[in-house]
Amino acid sequence: MTAPGQAAAHGADLWKQELHGSVSDPVLDTMNFLNEITHRYPAAVSFAPGRPYDGFFETEQIFEHLRRYLDHLEANGASPAQIRSALFQYGPTSGQIRELIADWLRQDESIDVSPESIVVTVGAQEAMFLAVRALIAGPQDVLLVSSPCYVGITGAARLLDVDVSAVAEGEDGFSCADLEAAILAERARGRRPRAFYVIPDHSNPSGTTMSLEVRRELLELAARQDILLLEDSPYRLVSPGRQLPTLKSLDRERRVLHLGSLSKTLFPGARVGFAIADQVVADGVGGTGLLADELTKIKSMVTVNTSPVSQAVVAGMLLAATGRTAEVNAETAAYYGDAMRVTLQQLAENFPLEDRAALGVRWNEPSGGFFLALDVPFRADNAALVRSAEEFGVIWTPMSYFYPHEGGEQSLRLSVSYLTHAEISDGIKRLAAFIRTQAAQA
Amino acid sequence: MTAPGQAAAHGADLWKQELHGSVSDPVLDTMNFLNEITHRYPAAVSFAPGRPYDGFFETEQIFEHLRRYLDHLEANGASPAQIRSALFQYGPTSGQIRELIADWLRQDESIDVSPESIVVTVGAQEAMFLAVRALIAGPQDVLLVSSPCYVGITGAARLLDVDVSAVAEGEDGFSCADLEAAILAERARGRRPRAFYVIPDHSNPSGTTMSLEVRRELLELAARQDILLLEDSPYRLVSPGRQLPTLKSLDRERRVLHLGSLSKTLFPGARVGFAIADQVVADGVGGTGLLADELTKIKSMVTVNTSPVSQAVVAGMLLAATGRTAEVNAETAAYYGDAMRVTLQQLAENFPLEDRAALGVRWNEPSGGFFLALDVPFRADNAALVRSAEEFGVIWTPMSYFYPHEGGEQSLRLSVSYLTHAEISDGIKRLAAFIRTQAAQA
Structure with a gap:
């Protein structure tokens, strides 16, 4: 050409x-x-x-995890044909193991959400992609990010021609005052800030962690300025000591769209992550659904679904770890x-x-x-x-x-x-x- | 809000x-x-x-396929630690089993391409998404589709705000004259037709199959009008009788970007597909690469990589089927x-x-x-x-x-x-x- x-x-x-x-x-x-x-x-x-x-991984564990999940399905009354379909067929776009993820989140992260508000994704990367696609409607919309920033979120935005507005971290990490100033500046330019992306725990790339006080302040700010928070937290359960609560566990009014990764806690090769999107979406003519449903629709045109085989292996791991993730990790x-x-x-x-x-x-x-x-x-x-x-x-x-x-x-x-x-x-x-x-x- | x-x-x-x-x-x-x-x-x-x-599936086959691939890695000299990493780590974004796919394509589909021109994807859906994203640079670019048309391609285009131009199938299916007219009409409107998406074999939704003569004519048309062909062929190896050659196997000048699915031939739950993108991309300052490399870059911001566990199961199936897919299916x-x-x-x-x-x-x-x-x-x-x-x-x-x-x-x-x-x-x-x-x- x-x-x-x-x-x-x-x-x-x-x-x-x-x-x-x-x-x-x-x-x-x-x-x-x-x-x-x-x-x-x-x-x-x-x-x-x-x-x-x-x-710490052993190859044979994959067989064991898979077997544990199959046994779990059987113990819950699934027939051999149902078990076969659960592994071999496409399965639901929103994911097959949402209940197990919800149980795990409740017990190990004090995050209490319904399985329906969860979408299982091909790693947290796909969850980021879906969230950016859903929330950014056109050129007037802008995504705010803590800067320096994980390239996965800026890369996803770039694929979608989405403008990113950077909120610089200071020496002590992120500051709410800087974020609020950025929101107001974007509005003054006629743009609509939709969401703020941040890794509160041991951030990639800077390594900084947001204090509990700042987390609370950030949730208040999000409510005051009417934006969503995209919380990405891949490094918390693989860090020593007790971790601070996630933004999502502190969230009382569905301000947080949580991007979940199991790549560091369980294993990278599964490529299983998830989004928690419990925000209610109203269609203006009386119908309502969850933001998770909209993310699922988008996912149907990106990957159709997350491999049921991968989900099965991860489910086997969750069955073994739930209630004692800190111990397992x-x-x-x-x-x-x-x-x-x-x-x-x-x-x-x-x-x-x-x-x-x-x-x-x-x-x-x-x-x-x-x-x-x-x-x-x-x-x-x-x-x-x-x-x-x-x-x-x-x-x-x-x-x-x-x-x-x-x-x-x-x-x-x-x-x-x-x-x-x-x-x-x-x-x-x-x-x-x-x-x-x-x-x-x- | x-x-x-x-x-x-x-x-x-x-x-x-x-x-x-x-x-x-x-x-x-x-x-x-x-x-x-x-x-x-x-x-x-x-x-x-x-x-x-x-x-025809049996749950235990998953364990067998996985084991066959591990044995294959071992037989090829991989150490236990290398095998462990092949399953548990992220692995290369372009995929881990490209050589096996290339062997299978050569033996069972007479498609002779290098492993480097293949990108392993989360089903053919992700391959579609990557292809549309790479080829459509801006609002002047348009994607042509045979109509009626699989919703996966129009859905992927919709996510990216890409305009789709429909070329209606007649009673005997697709006609090259209609495609050429559509290309010229788009050019007359000041737009740049980039590629034409089609399912030549037993199309979804209409069930029509393109004759060998029309396949040859379509390749000539693509060359004459300087567009790419996006060939999607999920239904050929699961249909009775001998199938016509794919567009890709007839392609002598890299006009075809082939979207590969293994969901119908092997199994849906693996969510493993691929793109063959052997087109050379020149950067204008002396550097060249393959279109597959560009698709890989985009993939790194969508799903990072296709689950190595899923790839391993599929690889085990390919090892058993290569050279005799028709027999296996x-x-x-x-x-x-x-x-x-x-x-x-x-x-x-x-x-x-x-x-x-x-x-x-x-x-x-x-x-x-x-x-x-x-x-x-x-x-x-x-x-x-x-x-x-x-x-x-x-x-x-x-x-x-x-x-x-x-x-x-x-x-x-x-x-x-x-x-x-x-x-x-x-x-x-x-x-x-x-x-x-x-x-x-x-």
Whole structure:
């Protein structure tokens, strides 16, 4: 096909400029670049991917979980033909295991919602996509995000040509006053702020956690300004210690659309997440339904349904874990907690307090999760990353990747989730050498 | 939230009009209505859902398929830790079993493409969604569809606010001249036709199959008019007899983006499909990649990846079936063939030739697939459907559901895929009674 000012490509071949703009957008390209770097320097220690540690998994568990769910169906009176259909057929678009998820949420997260308000999705990513699609009706609508921000939400918005308005986190994380100012500014521009996306616990990428006080304040603000909150919380149950309540569990007037992930607590390969959308939707002519029903309709045109086989495996895990998720995840949570502790120790050793300020290096100290933010005295861009990988054998993620507009140019994200302590120790030494060399040349 | 001219709803509750237009679009609502009718009249014989028959499946097969794939990984030198990661981790966005799919396509479909040109998706539905998103860059771009048309493609387009231009099927199905006229008409309106979506084999909803001659003509037309073809072929390997070659297997210049489904040939519950997108994409500054890479980027913001557990089960099935899919599917194909034959026989018996024309009833005679089209002498709309279900105990799908613009008002779709012969026989009798009564009152 022929692009303006270009010679024709062969036959049916295409020019990238004639495809949808999302495929040329940095938010979709950055992850590709990271993968390429990781592939190009296989010997480098990589603090880049937010990959869960899988050492506690055993392949045979998949068979056991599947069997446990089949036994559960049988114990609940399902015939062999019904069990067969439950696994082999498409099944309901809204999901087959909503009751089990509702039970688990009630017992382990103090979230009390009806199964009908839940939509089972292909990971939390699809839940994000469905929520953005449902809530953003046209170009006047805007999605607010805490910034720096998980690329999954900005990427989903980009696919739908949805405008994102970034609310910058301060040193202590998110501030309600900044969000309210952003809402008012968008309204002054004639736009309609619809929802605010945030990861309250051990955020990706910054690692910050929102205090209980701020959570309460945020719910009040959402009510006052009449917006919804999109709460994403993948890292809470795999972090050490007792977690603060989710926004959803504090939500008294259905202000929160909760995006649920089981990828970190159960396992990534299931690709089973969910949305809790208990908001009532009125059609203006007397009919009402739940926002979950609208998300389900949208899902029918994205993936039709979440694999019943995957749902069955996850259901088997929920049957074993419900009522004791903290206990089941204790070993994993301790593992991640140790990794974070070792990383912070190594940073402290490699950057002694006395020269840290002079060097211009600092980092935050997350209480859990996979990530921390490290500020450096130079541009932490792709060129710096290539140099770090090639000459120092260490890979990280430029924090600027996570800013929808600008920001984070002198900061990087470290992910500690799947490295061994020896790798962390070695990696931080390499990183310190890179930072000192780069700083000296800046 | 407050809608114009409405009293405020409670708290965070929403008005449907302020959500994205897709949720109020008939294309997304019709399937809900059908489900509701089916639920409301459980004793009715339903010719509505395109549900595969699952009597040939056995629950234990899932364990066997999974085990076969694990054994395959081990035989190919994977360590226990690598096998564990292959199942439990996210895995590559483009899919884990692309080589096995490529082998299967080469042996059983004479489609010779590299694994790199394949993207594994959550059913063919996600493949459709990715293709539409990649190819439609803005409001000037238009997607052409054969009409009547599968709602999955028009639904995906609706989610993305993409304009669809319908090319009406004639009595003998699709015509290249009509497509070419539609392309030229769109260009005359200043729009850019990007691709044409079609199901060449036993189409959903009309049941028609495109001849070999028309397939060749269509490929030439696509080259001449510089558009891509989106080929969707879920019903070929489950239909009796030898099938015509796919458009993709006849494609010599990468004009075809093939949307692959394994839901009917292997099983629906896996939710594993794929796209073949071997088109070269040039970035205009010397770089090239495949369209599959761009689809993969988009997928990373929709579902991240297709469940490795589902992929593993499907891989186990492919390992058993490759090279002999026709043989493996012979029993199923014969089952569906018989169902179609019995349906056609029952129609002929219930509407004798002598009064068929006077009554204004006729139908096509598909050589396979799940569906046939039946024309009736009255409006086959939702009101007629409710009456048919309530008074005659038989459910069908209004053909108008499948027309993106208008059409099909006096036609209905019958799906024969999962009823027993006795149910078909009983259902067609009920349908004939309904049609005769309705015709007499029209």
